[in-house]
Amino acid sequence: MSGVAGSFSSPGYPLNYPPNKECIWNIRGAPGSSIQLTIHDFDVEQHTSCNFDTLEIYAGPDFHSPRVAQLCSRTPSANPMQISSTGNELAIRFKTDNSVSGRGFNASWQAVPGGCGGIFQAPRGEIHSPNYPNSYRANTQCSWIIQVGKHHRVLLDITDFDLEAPDSCIMVRGTNYKHCYLLQCRDNSHFSTSSAHSTHRAQLELEPLLGISHDP
């Protein structure tokens, strides 16, 4: 699928999806855009590691790209999920095993200007800087809004981090923006995992910080 918007669903939706099926979709927006995916209804056999039936979303042209979400749950239709890509392509795979099925899902997507950031609303997922795991480009500015269910909190785990200091930083803000703080700002060396808690909504920004001076 390519263009500015579209929609797709599991086979037979809203009737139960068939067993032993593998479906693949590729989405491509205009260069320089990113893809905002909304899953309006989702009802897929649940498993803690999604070993049975699963919808996987990769931010890139194929399944070697970083995986941004792996979903398998029975979510009420009043609670749509939203996944934002980094870059203008998504590869999506829906796989089912030989028993127990569900309604499946229906989803729509939209290409939005700007190569990164957007709304992320799902029980878990991953976000990546543009071009990851290769270097990001100069003058990159991304902003993600991560939202989980009410009475849940966002746990942000940073598993790989390599920014040039002091030009670039990641900032996390909670719901009321009073908890704005600098999460990490490091030299160009890797460091171990870091994590941050927030309320059920967090805004994550990757941006050049201007006006900060440092000793030569």
Ligand SMILES: [Ca+2]
């Ligand atoms: Ca199944």
